[in-house]
Amino acid sequence: AQSVSQHNHHVILSEAASLELGCNYSYGGTVNLFWYVQYPGQHLQLLLKYFSGDPLVKGIKGFEAEFIKSKFSFNLRKPSVQWSDTAEYFCAVNGAGNTPLVFGKGTRLSVIA
Amino acid sequence: EAQVTQNPRYLITVTGKKLTVTCSQNMNHEYMSWYRQDPGLGLRQIYYSMNVEVTDKGDVPEGYKVSRKEKRNFPLILESPSPNQTSLYFCASSFYAGVTGELFFGEGSRLTVL
Numbered sequence: 483a484q485s486v487s488q489h490n491h492h493v494i495l496s497e498a499a500s501l502e503l504g505c506n507y508s509y510g511g512t513v514n515l516f517w518y519v520q521y522p523g524q525h526l527q528l529l530l531k532y533f534s535g536d537p538l539v540k541g542i543k544g545f546e547a548e549f550i551k552s553k554f555s556f557n558l559r560k561p562s563v564q565w566s567d568t569a570e571y572f573c574a575v576n577g578a579g580n581t582p583l584v585f586g587k588g589t590r591l592s593v594i595a
Numbered sequence: 596e597a598q599v600t601q602n603p604r605y606l607i608t609v610t611g612k613k614l615t616v617t618c619s620q621n622m623n624h625e626y627m628s629w630y631r632q633d634p635g636l637g638l639r640q641i642y643y644s645m646n647v648e649v650t651d652k653g654d655v656p657e658g659y660k661v662s663r664k665e666k667r668n669f670p671l672i673l674e675s676p677s678p679n680q681t682s683l684y685f686c687a688s689s690f691y692a693g694v695t696g697e698l699f700f701g702e703g704s705r706l707t708v709l
Contacts (some may be wrong), residue, residue, distance in 0.1 A: 493637075518698075525685060525700040526638075572638065581627065582653065583698060587637030 484509045486575050494592045495563050503589050504559040505547075505573030515556040515567035516574040516583070517547055526572065532556065543567070568593045597622045600685050601701035608676055609709050616704050618670045618686035624699070626689040627669040629661065631682040632703075638685070644669055648684070676708040 487506045496503060507513065519530040530541025537549040547558045556573060573586040597697030599620045607615055620627065630653075632686035646661040658680055660672040669688075675682060686701040 488673075496645075517622070525702050526687075526698075527682075528697045531697065582640060582643050584640075585638040587635065 484575060484577060484581070484584045486573050488571075488573055488586035488589050490589045491587070492592070493591045494594065497565055497593055497595055498562045499583060501558070501560040501563045501567070502506065502593070503571055503573075503578055505556045505558065505586060506554050507573075507575045507584075509577055511577050513575050515547070516584075517541065517545070517556075517558050518520070518572045518574060520570045520572065522569065529558070529571070531544065531547055534562060549551075563591070564594050565593050565595055567591060597699070599688055599699050599701035600650050601684070603704060604702060605705050606619075607707045607709065609665050610677055611675050614676060614706075616684060616686075616706070617668045618671065618701060620669075620686075620688040622668065622688065622690065622699065623625045623666065624688035624690050625666070626691065627663065628687050628698075629650045629659070629669070630685045630687065631655065632685060633682050641671065643685075658677055673706075676706075678708045680706065680709045681692075682706060697708070 515532040518526040519529045520526045530539050532539045534550050540546045542588045545560050549556050554585045570588045570590050574583045574586045576583045602617045625646045629641040630638045639655045641659050642651045642661040647668045687698045689698050
């Protein structure tokens with residue numbers, strides 16, 4: 483069965499610091515990879531996704547993620563975080579074909595001024 | 596406006612009193628799913644539906660029922676709610692049955708079972 487691991491439960495950063503959130507998955511075949519964001523009190527929204535092609539994916543609000551197949555990883559990065567990036571971030575994966583999305587447990591990011 | 600609508604948004608009920616959380620999407624999506632979100636456990640899938648009249652269990656289906664009689668609606672039914680079903684529930688939909696597209700989420704329904 484597929485699984486997704488997000489190793490950081492809670493990350494606290496100062497504004498302008500760089501961000502990297504880890505995501506590792508276990509699945510043997512072709513995968514689709516996603517990062518979703520949940521701002522306080524809101525529903526989940528898609529941040530970025532990878533299906534194929536360039537392993538470096540750029541999303542909204544300056545976020546990017548790199549798919550490293552050999553490491554089964556899809557880490558999320560942002561060079562300089564803002565207070566408004568305070569949110570919970572979820573990595574998700576599904577295999578090719580009719581397989582439901584599997585979410586990680588999420589990483590809470592707190593950005594302090 | 597494209598959206599997934601859940602009702603009610605907030606509900607406090609008592610053990611054993613049957614309740615239904617409705618979910619409706621206006622994007623003609625084939626795929627719909629229910630998740631529950633609990634602190635430290637992330638999002639766990641309850642049930643999903645690839646299309647009308649097709650439903651499957653997710654990771655935590657016990658205590659829940661669903662139906663998909665129409666493409667746009669996917670209600671979540673708690674026949675006899677218990678306190679361990681106190682949670683934040685999200686409905687989501689996607690155009691492709693294989694979930695290769697973006698999942699659109701509803702605003703969430705916060706349920707408390709006393």
